[in-house]
Amino acid sequence: xxxxxxxxxxxxxxxxxxxxxxxxxxxxxxxxxxxxxxxxxxxxxxxxxxxxxxxxxxxxxxxxxxxxxxxxxxxxxxxxxxxxxxxxxxxxxxxxxxxxxxxxxxxxxxxxxxxxxxxxxxxxxxxxxxxxxxxxxxxxxxxxxxxxxxxxxxxxxxxxxxxxxxxxxxxxxxxxxxxxxxxxxxxxxxxxxxxxxxxxxxxx
Amino acid sequence: xxxxxxxxxxxxxxxxxxxxxxxxxxxxxxxxxxxxxxxxxxxxxxxxxxxxxxxxxxxxxxxxxxxxxxxxxxxxxxxxxxxxxxxxxxxxxxxxxxxxxxxxxxxxxxxxxxxxxxxxxxxxxxxxxxxxxxxxxx
Numbered sequence: 001x002x003x004x005x006x007x008x009x010x011x012x013x014x015x016x017x018x019x020x021x022x023x024x025x026x027x028x029x030x031x032x033x034x035x036x037x038x039x040x041x042x043x044x045x046x047x048x049x050x051x052x053x054x055x056x057x058x059x060x061x062x063x064x065x066x067x068x069x070x071x072x073x074x075x076x077x078x079x080x081x082x083x084x085x086x087x088x089x090x091x092x093x094x095x096x097x098x099x100x101x102x103x104x105x106x107x108x109x110x111x112x113x114x115x116x117x118x119x120x121x122x123x124x125x126x127x128x129x130x131x132x133x134x135x136x137x138x139x140x141x142x143x144x145x146x147x148x149x150x151x152x153x154x155x156x157x158x159x160x161x162x163x164x165x166x167x168x169x170x171x172x173x174x175x176x177x178x179x180x181x182x183x184x185x186x187x188x189x190x191x192x193x194x195x196x197x198x199x200x201x202x203x204x
Numbered sequence: 205x206x207x208x209x210x211x212x213x214x215x216x217x218x219x220x221x222x223x224x225x226x227x228x229x230x231x232x233x234x235x236x237x238x239x240x241x242x243x244x245x246x247x248x249x250x251x252x253x254x255x256x257x258x259x260x261x262x263x264x265x266x267x268x269x270x271x272x273x274x275x276x277x278x279x280x281x282x283x284x285x286x287x288x289x290x291x292x293x294x295x296x297x298x299x300x301x302x303x304x305x306x307x308x309x310x311x312x313x314x315x316x317x318x319x320x321x322x323x324x325x326x327x328x329x330x331x332x333x334x335x336x337x338x339x340x341x342x
Contacts, residue, residue, distance in 0.1 A: 095334035102341070167315055170303065179304040182315040183335045186296070186322035190332035193323050 057174055058105050064169055064181060065104035071162045072096050074142055078151050081144040085152070092191050099184045156195040163188025208261045210298075210305035211254055214314070217298040218251040219268035224291040227274065231284035236328075243288060243324055247295070250317060257310065285328050292325035293336075300337030 075093040079086055145151045163185045170181035205213075225247060229240035255265040278287050299321060302314035322336035335341040 091331070095332070098334045102335070163319075167312075167319075170315055171308075171312060175304040178311060178315075179300050180335075180338070182303040182318050183300055183338045183341075185315060186319040186336040187332060187334060189319045190322050190326040190336065193326060194332065 053174070057177060060169060060173060060177065061103060061105045064166060064184075065100050067162050067165045068096055068099040068103055068184065071158055072100055074155060074158045077142040077144050078155050081146075082148050082151055085148060089155075092194065095187060095191070099187065102180060103184065152195050156192045159188050159192045159195065163192065205301065205305050207306050207310070208258065208263050210302040211257050211261060211310075212263065212266050214295075214298040214302050214317075215251065215254040215258060216266050217295050218247050218254060219266070220272050221247040221291045221295050222251055223268065223272045224274070224287060227278055228284045228288045228291070231278055231281060232288070233281035233284070236281070236285060236288075239324075239327060240284070240288065243292075246320065246324070253313075289325050289328035292321045292328065296321040296325065296337035297339055 072093065075089060075096060079089055079093070145154055166181045166185035166188065170178040170185070173181055222244065225240060225244040229237065229244060232240045258265040274287065275290055276283070276286070278284055296318050299314045299318035303311050303318065306314060318337050322332065325336070326332040
């Protein structure tokens with residue numbers, strides 16, 4: 001780990017706190033002088049900011065669930081083409097299904113939540129159901145190589161791309177969701193390793 | 205948990221991992237000695253970087269303990285492999301917490317450290333968990 005950019009982080013932390021109305025030092029005098037008149041406006045601004053943050057998190061949750069959803073479809077395509085790989089792939093596929101469920105919008109969200117489970121067959125074939133946005137990295141008309149080893153390699157590449165996408169998304173995510181994204185990204189790195197490691201690992 | 209507290213927790217876990225890898229290396233056997241040496245080197249590097257980060261944040265880095273109680277007896281190579289996986293799981297947990305507490309470059313670096321710990325854990329164990337570093341979901 002390199003020396004980290006603490007100055008920038010402190011600046012970010014301060015501006016974040018100010019946005020939340022916790023430490024509004026530069027605006028303190030304004031608040032004190034214009035208190036009664038601005039109360040309502042401040043509250044409205046806070047509510048608007050909270051609504052924007054919630055909408056941004058919901059959008060991020062949808063995008064992230066779509067990334068892992070596309071990967072799940074890829075697992076299904078490989079499994080359909082290579083049934084003998086099931087023993088090796090099923091545990092990883094199950095983990096990815098858990099990721100999709102955990103990453104998706106929470107049920108209490110004001111908007112209609114996207115299905116958190118495995119993607120529908122329509123989506124798996126690359127045709128999104130009407131009204132829904134297609135997953136960000138379109139699961140490029142998944143053609144599965146005929147050779148099992150090549151299929152595994154291609155799957156590992158897709159796993160790495162999804163892992164990288166989650167890792168990139170966590171920078172601007174809310175704290176708890178960033179933690180989840182980091183874990184899912186780490187699981188992807190583990191899966192890529194397991195998909196490319198010798199079938200039985202190096203034993204113990 | 206403040207950023208500094210989370211960094212100190214990660215540093216304490218890295219101190220423990222460096223100590224634990226000494227045990228792992230002593231018992232792992234020839235087949236896994238390379239993994240043990242690589243893990244030890246990685247945790248030393250992370251420890252040193254975290255000490256710098258604590259100082260950058262205005263803190264005093266937590267010191268390592270003279271010795272640590274092992275989570276279970278490690279009499280042989282199989283025990284060493286289990287300990288290696290356990291050490292990595294604990295480190296993964298503190299880095300997941302650091303991702304939550306920190307922002308910017310420190311958050312990204314914590315995510316990288318979590319990923320590396322998860323992969324090393326899987327190398328020891330021969331398999332992974334669905335949510336590395338998240339004890340509440342595992």
